[in-house]
Amino acid sequence: MSARKLVRLVFASLVVLSVLALANGAASSSVGQTDEQIRQANISTGDGKQIAPQTNNITVIATDSNTWFGKAGDGPRARAELVAFNSNGTVLYYNDSHTRYWDVDPVEGTETTVEFLYADHLNKSECGTEVCTRNGVERVNLSTGAVTDVYSRITPGKHSTRWHDGDRINDSTYAIADIAQDRVFVVNTTTGLLEWSWEAQNDFEPTNSGGPYPEDWTHINDVEVLEDGRLMVSLRNHDQIAFLDRETGLVENWTLGTDDQHDIIYEQHNPDYIPESQGGPAVLIGDSESNRVVEYQRENGEWNRTWMWQDAQMQWPRDADRLPNGHTLITDSNGNRVFEVNQQGDVVWSVDIAFPYEAERLETGDESSGGQSASALGLVSKSTGESSAVDTGKQNGQKESIVGSAWIEIKNIVPGRYMNGFMYVLPAWMGSTEVFALLALVFGLLAWAVTEWRWSSRSLTIPWTVHIERRG
Numbered sequence: 001m002s003a004r005k006l007v008r009l010v011f012a013s014l015v016v017l018s019v020l021a022l023a024n025g026a027a028s029s030s031v032g033q034t035d036e037q038i039r040q041a042n043i044s045t046g047d048g049k050q051i052a053p054q055t056n057n058i059t060v061i062a063t064d065s066n067t068w069f070g071k072a073g074d075g076p077r078a079r080a081e082l083v084a085f086n087s088n089g090t091v092l093y094y095n096d097s098h099t100r101y102w103d104v105d106p107v108e109g110t111e112t113t114v115e116f117l118y119a120d121h122l123n124k125s126e127c128g129t130e131v132c133t134r135n136g137v138e139r140v141n142l143s144t145g146a147v148t149d150v151y152s153r154i155t156p157g158k159h160s161t162r163w164h165d166g167d168r169i170n171d172s173t174y175a176i177a178d179i180a181q182d183r184v185f186v187v188n189t190t191t192g193l194l195e196w197s198w199e200a201q202n203d204f205e206p207t208n209s210g211g212p213y214p215e216d217w218t219h220i221n222d223v224e225v226l227e228d229g230r231l232m233v234s235l236r237n238h239d240q241i242a243f244l245d246r247e248t249g250l251v252e253n254w255t256l257g258t259d260d261q262h263d264i265i266y267e268q269h270n271p272d273y274i275p276e277s278q279g280g281p282a283v284l285i286g287d288s289e290s291n292r293v294v295e296y297q298r299e300n301g302e303w304n305r306t307w308m309w310q311d312a313q314m315q316w317p318r319d320a321d322r323l324p325n326g327h328t329l330i331t332d333s334n335g336n337r338v339f340e341v342n343q344q345g346d347v348v349w350s351v352d353i354a355f356p357y358e359a360e361r362l363e364t365g366d367e368s369s370g371g372q373s374a375s376a377l378g379l380v381s382k383s384t385g386e387s388s389a390v391d392t393g394k395q396n397g398q399k400e401s402i403v404g405s406a407w408i409e410i411k412n413i414v415p416g417r418y419m420n421g422f423m424y425v426l427p428a429w430m431g432s433t434e435v436f437a438l439l440a441l442v443f444g445l446l447a448w449a450v451t452e453w454r455w456s457s458r459s460l461t462i463p464w465t466v467h468i469e470r471r472g
């Protein structure tokens with residue numbers, strides 16, 4: 001065989017192998033299948049199919065969106081869902097009537113009632129001159145399906161103005177992280193009147209911090225009301241978690257993270273405060289752009305990292321809850337799954353679901369309120385190149401760890417924002433293996449084309465004939 005034939009054979013094999021790998025990835029992905037099963041689950045008869053593995057309590061999951069191509073004009077990944085799984089893994093509740101779902105919190109004193117935030121995109125004719133969004137809080141009894149409206153307001157635009165999180169203070173007052181106006185406010189949900197607010201501009205300067213002002217300055221995406229009355233807020237675009245005193249404002253020396261110092265936290269989501277009585281003060285955080293979940297412990301007036309968990313599949317985690325048994329429930333948005341790791345860091349429960357925002361395991365307390373700190377539990381940190389698949393009878397076991405380790409290295413090199421933007425536009429069935437296959441295909445074809453061109457004796461002329469015809 002001539003050298004040229006051999007090179008052509010190598011290129012052709014590379015192309016065939018990468019196409020096969022992509023086809024296999026598309027065919028074997030369980031994310032789309034699971035989503036379709038959840039959507040079609042026959043909830044009313046109560047004899048639904050088991051979709052999630054069994055666990056001790058009901059798990060509620062809010063998804064930001066799921067299908068790759070949604071309704072016209074809504075862009076990719078449009079349909080979002082609020083899903084609840086019974087402890088036996090069947091579907092207890094399903095709703096996809098809103099455009100997006102965000103925070104979910106259990107309602108104290110109830111067994112199956114949650115409050116959640118939603119966004120409904122309105123079109124130009126409904127809003128006036130530009131698009132707008134209705135942001136609201138609703139309460140739903142997952143057993144009966146009864147929905148109660150709690151509070152809602154319309155904000156301009158839709159990107160980077162939708163409220164992501166709220167937290168109940170008592171029966172009549174509720175705190176909201178208001179992304180649209182870069183503030184947090186407390187509203188009386190009976191009267192609709194605001195009782196308190198803190199604007200980020202009180203303590204941060206729009207011209208030299210965070211993201212672009214006014215389009216997406218703080219991206220304040222979380223608020224938690226602490227037992228001592230303080231509010232903890234997440235300023236995503238400032239890479240900071242700030243503590244607010246409702247009398248005096250920002251508690252200066254408590255801030256966790258520094259703007260653009262991404263090794264601490266990098267555009268985080270859903271920080272959970274663990275008080276001293278439970279082994280804190282500690283904060284458990286979805287360190288989203290660093291593709292890991294981290295915990296920081298307050299020691300001698302400083303925040304020190306005491307725990308970290310990541311694997312190859314982890315891509316833009318946006319929620320982590322420490323459970324009373326010391327496990328951690330993690331929402332892996334671009335990894336398209338919600339899963340639970342035990343104290344040794346092993347995955348013990350996992351469900352594939354497209355683009356989840358947050359999860360709650362009912363009867364374990366709101367977020368991490370029933371859990372202990374990593375430091376008190378002596379949790380084992382983990383960074384593994386394996387995909388950590390738990391055997392649920394429908395997954396293909398662990399992926400090649402060489403691919404996984406290489407993937408973690410790539411994610412450590414490429415800035416998280418670009419990497420997650422890239423993964424966001426890819427279909428949900430594409431994981432690290434499929435991305436490698438796609439790259440091999442693209443670069444293989446390019447290299448082959450260049451090689452053929454250089455071999456061509458007429459390499460200074462365009463080797464293809466182009467016909468240009470004038471129409472009409």
Ligand SMILES: [Ca+2]
Nearest residue numbers: 103104105358
């Ligand atoms: Ca929540």
Ligand SMILES: [Ca+2]
Nearest residue numbers: 103105166167
């Ligand atoms: Ca909340």
Ligand SMILES: [Ca+2]
Nearest residue numbers: 272320321367
């Ligand atoms: Ca959480």
Ligand SMILES: [Ca+2]
Nearest residue numbers: 321359360367
């Ligand atoms: Ca949660």
